[in-house]
Amino acid sequence: MASQGIDVPIQIEQPKEPAFGELALPVAFQLARQLKKPPRTIAQELVDGVGGIAGIAALEIAGNGYINVRLDRASYASSLAGESSQRAELPAKVVVEHTNINPNKAAHIGHLRNAILGDTFVRMLRAGGHSVEVQNYIDNTGVQVADVVAGFHFLEKKTLDEVAGLARQPRFDYLCWDLYARISSMYPDDPQAKAWRTETLHAIEGDDGVLAEMGHLVSSAIVACHLRTMARLGISYDVLPRESEILHLKFWASAFEQLKERKAIYFENEGKNAGCWVMPAEAFRDTSSGDDDSKVIVRSNGTVTYVGKDIAYQMWKFGLLGKDFFYRKLDGFPGVWVTTGKPQDEAAPSFGGASRVYNVIDSRQSYLQDVVVAGLRALHFDEAAKNSVHFSYEMVALSPRTCVELGIELSAEDKQRPYVEVSGRKGLGVKADDLLDKLIETALREVTSRHEEAPEAERRGVAIQIATGALRYFMLKFTRNTVIAFDLQEALSFEGETGPYVQYAAVRARSILRKTGETRQPAIPPETFAKVLADEGLWQFLLAASRADFAVMKALEAGEPSHAARYAFQLAQAFSVFYHDYPVIAEPDAVRKHVLIWLTRYFSSRLEWTLNVLGIPVPLYM
RNA sequence: GCGCCCGUAGCUCAGUUGGAUAGAGCGUUUGGCUACGAACCAAAAGGUCGCACGUUCGAGUCGUGCCGGGCGCACCA
Numbered sequence: 001m002a003s004q005g006i007d008v009p010i011q012i013e014q015p016k017e018p019a020f021g022e023l024a025l026p027v028a029f030q031l032a033r034q035l036k037k038p039p040r041t042i043a044q045e046l047v048d049g050v051g052g053i054a055g056i057a058a059l060e061i062a063g064n065g066y067i068n069v070r071l072d073r074a075s076y077a078s079s080l081a082g083e084s085s086q087r088a089e090l091p092a093k094v095v096v097e098h099t100n101i102n103p104n105k106a107a108h109i110g111h112l113r114n115a116i117l118g119d120t121f122v123r124m125l126r127a128g129g130h131s132v133e134v135q136n137y138i139d140n141t142g143v144q145v146a147d148v149v150a151g152f153h154f155l156e157k158k159t160l161d162e163v164a165g166l167a168r169q170p171r172f173d174y175l176c177w178d179l180y181a182r183i184s185s186m187y188p189d190d191p192q193a194k195a196w197r198t199e200t201l202h203a204i205e206g207d208d209g210v211l212a213e214m215g216h217l218v219s220s221a222i223v224a225c226h227l228r229t230m231a232r233l234g235i236s237y238d239v240l241p242r243e244s245e246i247l248h249l250k251f252w253a254s255a256f257e258q259l260k261e262r263k264a265i266y267f268e269n270e271g272k273n274a275g276c277w278v279m280p281a282e283a284f285r286d287t288s289s290g291d292d293d294s295k296v297i298v299r300s301n302g303t304v305t306y307v308g309k310d311i312a313y314q315m316w317k318f319g320l321l322g323k324d325f326f327y328r329k330l331d332g333f334p335g336v337w338v339t340t341g342k343p344q345d346e347a348a349p350s351f352g353g354a355s356r357v358y359n360v361i362d363s364r365q366s367y368l369q370d371v372v373v374a375g376l377r378a379l380h381f382d383e384a385a386k387n388s389v390h391f392s393y394e395m396v397a398l399s400p401r402t403c404v405e406l407g408i409e410l411s412a413e414d415k416q417r418p419y420v421e422v423s424g425r426k427g428l429g430v431k432a433d434d435l436l437d438k439l440i441e442t443a444l445r446e447v448t449s450r451h452e453e454a455p456e457a458e459r460r461g462v463a464i465q466i467a468t469g470a471l472r473y474f475m476l477k478f479t480r481n482t483v484i485a486f487d488l489q490e491a492l493s494f495e496g497e498t499g500p501y502v503q504y505a506a507v508r509a510r511s512i513l514r515k516t517g518e519t520r521q522p523a524i525p526p527e528t529f530a531k532v533l534a535d536e537g538l539w540q541f542l543l544a545a546s547r548a549d550f551a552v553m554k555a556l557e558a559g560e561p562s563h564a565a566r567y568a569f570q571l572a573q574a575f576s577v578f579y580h581d582y583p584v585i586a587e588p589d590a591v592r593k594h595v596l597i598w599l600t601r602y603f604s605s606r607l608e609w610t611l612n613v614l615g616i617p618v619p620l621y622m
Numbered sequence: 623g624c625g626c627c628c629g630u631a632g633c634u635c636a637g638u639u640g641g642a643u644a645g646a647g648c649g650u651u652u653g654g655c656u657a658c659g660a661a662c663c664a665a666a667a668g669g670u671c672g673c674a675c676g677u678u679c680g681a682g683u684c685g686u687g688c689c690g691g692g693c694g695c696a697c698c699a
């Protein structure tokens with residue numbers, strides 16, 4: 001067989017993505033082995049047999065036996081004219097759940113990474129035509145809320161009214177940040193403080209008395225603070241499922257029955273877990289090494305652990321629990337719904353019931369995420385288990401240099417480390433709002449130095465957009481499994497590989513288009529394209545811009561928002577070169593000028609589309 | 623002890639699933655503003671891809687073993 005021609009299917013016969021452009025394929029080497037022929041012979045056969053792809057490409061042999069696909073530039077450019085990035089909406093619903101609001105303190109840089117990564121991925125999913133619902137889990141009954149409440153009540157002797165007064169302050173979360181750190185530092189050597197916490201926790205669990213009421217007050221006030229902080233970055237959520245409702249509506253009871261019935265968990269009679277309901281270790285981990293630590297799901301006192309609640313919640317996300325929350329609109333946040341324990345008058349949309357779920361939680365939680373998925377599998381919800389994705393990312397730590405700048409004292413040991421972990425308990429970290437304020441202030445100085453004449457409010461608006469772009473890009477430029485050693489100077493930079501660099505390209509392109517005065521994309525005949533695009537620089541620029549859709553979808557497939565961000569940067573770089581090398585307005589040749597305007601407009605629309613997916617705004621000027 | 627992640631230029635990071643001469647940004651040195659705004663561009667210097675075997679036409683990428691660093695492994699969430 002295969003005595004003449006090639007009968008092995010190869011991808012270049014029908015390229016899925018001609019926009020991938022002029023690329024080299026090592027097919028000759030791959031096929032040479034299968035067909036037991038020299039690579040150069042294979043290459044020649046390919047070129048002879050397959051040349052001419054979809055009428056706009058041709059194959060040619062490179063010097064080393066590789067095969068290049070060459071696009072016909074004029075046809076390719078003409079084919080881009082009517083292109084749009086509209087995609088048919090896919091019927092299946094995707095839920096993206098963040099777990100980043102611990103309603104006990106201000107949001108910090110760790111929360112920012114969670115929110116920006118998750119929000120960008122949501123935008124990518126939507127660009128891909130998926131119907132997406134965004135949730136944020138509110139852990140409003142745990143010890144962390146209890147810590148803050150105990151701090152107000154026992155340590156500061158505040159009454160409910162006094163705390164309510166404080167909660168009306170815009171930066172109430174800052175106050176709790178300090179209080180939380182203060183009371184946490186007391187626990188190691190103050191038994192009384194521990195007793196305060198225990199008492200508060202009981203009160204919150206029983207949902208009774210002043211302490212419980214203070215718990216509601218504190219957690220909802222801090223949730224509002226978080227939502228305001230994230231809104232500054234263009235991030236919002238559709239629904240906030242609260243742990244309190246998971247408890248009160250007895251979500252766990254339903255899950256518990258199913259788990260028992262399917263024998264996914266069992267009652268332990270002996271050993272250290274005696275009296276608990278546990279999930280056997282082999283369900284969620286490889287136990288061949290002899291390590292068989294089972295996971296406690298229900299404690300010996302009859303209460304359910306976090307993982308148990310999370311299994312019930314995960315079932316609900318897939319519509320497999322047989323129960324639902326009640327919902328009400330959240331005051332002050334249009335479009336945001338929150339769960340409640342009682343039926344409401346308002347007609348709420350239907351939440352949950354997804355076919356796929358992404359849980360955006362940092363990689364330290366991977367063990368627990370595995371247990372949750374194992375729970376689904378043990379219940380024979382194999383589809384749901386397969387479609388439960390832990391969208392994990394590494395933590396944000398602080399660079400030692402930044403700790404010094406912030407006046408944080410480091411132990412001799414910490415100074416040796418490459419980075420220092422953020423710790424809410426120690427009050428060690430950079431608050432999200434502080435960072436944003438600092439970015440805005442820096443951006444405003446830059447804007448003012450360039451546009452003194454502009455009104456202050458307008459300059460401020462531009463500065464906010466620049467700050468948003470800088471922060472979002474900074475959090476996205478790292479791949480998910482890279483630990484970010486947060487460096488303040490680096491984050492505050494507006495030069496080089498940064499959000500503002502990309503925004504600047506968009507702004508300059510707009511400026512050219514504004515000055516040329518043309519509002520529509522000029523029609524260019526193929527012969528003109530062929531002539532002008534013979535210029536290698538212009539051709540490469542066009543090719544780069546035409547890859548926007550492909551690059552974003554590729555990033556979506558890889559689950560890496562950083563790839564999309566990096567593409568935007570590379571495209572901006574290509575424009576900077578174009579901008580420098582090809583003066584558009586001053587171009588004397590009218591025909592060539594038309595093509596340059598066409599290119600600028602095409603670039604502008606592709607970059608702005610990409611920036612929109614990344615949640616990075618384009619300022620009026622910079 | 624077990625599991626997961628990381629080790630690439632002085633620093634911070636990419637590397638499109640095994641392909642051509644390993645790339646960006648920052649920093650350093652040098653050159654470019656009468657503006658489509660220099661938040662930019664051009665050029666130079668800078669690499670034993672932690673180490674060693676292995677797999678194959680081909681390894682930064684896959685396998686095994688070491689070395690170094692980080693994070694998990696609760697009746698906390």
